[in-house]
Amino acid sequence: MGVCWSNRIKAESPYHTGSNSKNAMSDGISPSNLSSKSATVPPTPRSEGEILESSNLHNFPFNELKVATRNFRPDSVLGEGGFGSVFKGWIDENSLTAAKPGIGLVIAVKKHNQEGFQGHREWLAEINYLGQLQHPNLVKLIGYCLEDDHRLLVYECMPKGSMENHLFRRGSYFQPLSWSIRMKVALGAAKGLAFLHNAETKVIYRDFKTSNILLDSEFNAKLSDFGLARDGPTGDKSHVSTRVMGTFGYAAPEYLSTGHLTTKSDVFSFGVVLLEMLTGKRAIDKNRPSGEHNLVEWAKPYLTNKRRILRVMDIRLEGQYSLSQALGAGNLALQCLCMEPKIRPTMDDVVKALEQLQGLKDSVKGSQKDRHSNRHAKATEWAGYPRPSASPLYT
Structure with a gap:
């Protein structure tokens, strides 16, 4: 079962390109060397600040996602990206609580890597856009977790990948x-x-x-x-x-x-x-x-x-x-x-x-x-x- 989550460029991630990290960096558009020609305006409300109240998403406790992914076991990893690792998990479709492997709704949990390319602003933008926008041709974001230093996103799992x-x-x-x-x-x-x-x-x-x-x-x-x-x-x-x-x-x-x-x-x-x-x-x-x-x-x-x-x-x-x-x-x-x-x-x-x-x-x-x-x-x-x-x- 495959799931694809994109890099955002600052740099290409080897998770998305199949290349090593050195080559990946050279393939990306770096804001540090290309932003001098553009005037930066304040970020929009959906890309900075707090999670919008209108977001139709479930706030998952961190321990619930640990159980759903079997404690983020290595054999549950679906892939690696600029944001961090993506883990396969299962939750009950109605209560959204952790379920046993193979039972309930299959989910993909993206776990933030604090040393990764992407940070809080990108994480927040993902929540505030997909929390407000629903369409058959947009991936469904089920919920998120913001607890202590933990930042996670929970998506429907896409069987055919990218x-x-x-x-x-x-x-x-x-x-x-x-x-x-x-x-x-x-x-x-x-x-x-x-x-x-x-x-x-x-x-x-x-x-x-x-x-x-x-x-x-x-x-x-x-x-x-x-x-x-x-x-x-x-x-x-x-x-x-x-x-x-x-x-x-x-x-x-x-x-x-x-x-x-x-x-x-x-x-x-x-x-x-x-x-x-x-x-x-x-x-x-x-x-x-x-x-x-x-x-x-x-x-x-x-x-x-x-x-x-x-x-x-x-x-x-x-x-x-x-x-x-x-x-x-x-x-x-x-x-x-x-x-x-x-x-x-x-x-x-x-x-x-x-x-x-x-x-x-x-x-x-x-x-x-x-x-x-x-x-x-x-x-x-x-x-x-x-x-x-x-x-x-x-x-």
């Missing part, structure tokens, strides 16, 4: 996701972002990436990890100004250069993730040949050309989509990745486009000839360098 693992990990446990499942996940994640952007007080997610998309037993996508989320601009303001934080390869270029954060910043990140789903390649991978390290820069010229787009499509998807579907998805990714934020679609527009894409009835067989002509080239391409590095099972 989208990142299913895209990039190789092994018998992680079979390649089909075209239909990838588009289902993309649509679900898009609906989650659209919900945040349409909330009474707009929410900018700020760290959208494949490791933050969790999958339930039916491959329904749910967004997790709200530690970097921010309330959007209000009144006549067009943006919020903040320290540059996020994950290298996913952050919008205007946000990197100015610190100006808008909902269109999330749209750009969605475009990167959609491109990863189409290609089966990571946003940044220095193991690829020169000129292909940055997925967006390399793939953009191919996305709207019916003769070339098949060259960037994941070979594991061969025979599962029509040329029209590939072009439609590629064009949508290209729109999201537009350098001019105002020209990017809204997430509502993205949802509509993905729904239309799923409704395409073009014959997949009609594209077989074009795919076959590219088969040898794709195989040669993969043979030229290592496949993307694996991630831990539970991330």
Whole structure:
């Protein structure tokens, strides 16, 4: 049973990337060297201060979570992250008290590591956003524990783990996701972002990436990890100004250069993730040949050309989509990745486009000839360098 909890970048955590900590630090966006170009404004109420009274969450006693996780036994660990370790546990579904292993509701308990990358502000933001916002495409936060120096978060357990693992990990446990499942996940994640952007007080997610998309037993996508989320601009303001934080390869270029954060910043990140789903390649991978390290820069010229787009499509998807579907998805990714934020679609527009894409009835067989002509080239391409590095099972 897998659970994925994201790093927040200050630095990439090896728990989420499969890399060692030295390399992980180099992959992250560091606020200390990128925040000088942005004016920092006071944090929003949901990211600093106290737990909001309206949070619909259960306050767990620490001893209850010790029992639920069998005293945080090492063999209960689901993974490691910048915040700390994630443990598997069981609670009674009605009383929310600790239950025997294998009985009751399966939970994932994230236990704060005081020496980790993340601190009280991120922990509090997670509680105050997920405590107020409920949607089928947001992971459910059941409760928290704040007792002495202990800070813990209790979530529903997501059996299929993260989208990142299913895209990039190789092994018998992680079979390649089909075209239909990838588009289902993309649509679900898009609906989650659209919900945040349409909330009474707009929410900018700020760290959208494949490791933050969790999958339930039916491959329904749910967004997790709200530690970097921010309330959007209000009144006549067009943006919020903040320290540059996020994950290298996913952050919008205007946000990197100015610190100006808008909902269109999330749209750009969605475009990167959609491109990863189409290609089966990571946003940044220095193991690829020169000129292909940055997925967006390399793939953009191919996305709207019916003769070339098949060259960037994941070979594991061969025979599962029509040329029209590939072009439609590629064009949508290209729109999201537009350098001019105002020209990017809204997430509502993205949802509509993905729904239309799923409704395409073009014959997949009609594209077989074009795919076959590219088969040898794709195989040669993969043979030229290592496949993307694996991630831990539970991330």
